[in-house]
Amino acid sequence: MIQLKDLTLGYEQRILLEKVSTHITGGQLVALLGRNGTGKSTLLRAIMGLETPKNGEIILHGKNIASLKPEKLARKISFVTTDKVRIANLRCKDVVALGRAPYTNWIGQLQAEDEKRVVTAMQLVGMSGYAEKTMDKMSDGECQRIMIARALAQDTPIILLDEPTAFLDLPNRYELCLLLKRLTQTEGKCILFSTHDLDIALSLCDTIMLIDNPQLYSLPTNEMITSGHIERLFQNEMVTFDAKTIKIRIKQIFS
């Protein structure tokens, strides 16, 4: 579904990824890992067509995204960021309904099928009771779940999420990732999300993409665990990754 072909990304003189080639098929939950500032958001934005590659191609369903019109792209791919929508008077169900924009008529009128999708999307993220609440009255975690419902209402085969678990408590982090996993299994969606939750990524995802500038390694989770890449990238004098137990260990508390 998503293919990166000799992709080079960066800003001005700085190269974040160089000549990266990989692909993700449908029915997969993929975690994008990497230290702060390595380019996870940049890569997701590039797949959305919001950053221009320095070189190479991003191909969705066999078509270079550079050649896709925004309305075509909106039916293929949805994007959830951590940006907060905090507009007074805007109800949660109105935000979720925005996800239907690629399917509604020119005045944006929702049909019965659209209304049904909005209700289902809110149910899936456990936010049915919040439909009439306005966005300015929501907690960060609730707001995040509404934004995920908007992406689900958009009903695209590919969903990208930039740190979707950032504002969620621990049970909700797992619940959300289990929901994403279920969507890959039952609906064959291709879901790629950036995260710093190593535990969740390694326990739930099919594939791990790991940015080690300017490389990107993409491996099935089991292979990534034993590859040595995680230890190398995430350990420092304080912590280390134990591939046998798949846990982070603290090496020393006081120096």
Ligand SMILES: Nc1ncnc2c1ncn2[C@@H]1O[C@H](COP(=O)(O)OP(=O)(O)OP(=O)(O)O)[C@@H](O)[C@H]1O
């Ligand atoms: N518009 C921009 N212009 C110039 N440099 C940028 C721009 N956006 C991001 N950067 C830089 O590119 C690098 C990668 O940023 P990006 O936000 O993609 O990293 P990230 O892996 O998502 O980080 P984090 O884990 O901290 O969220 C950073 O050093 C950042 O400062």
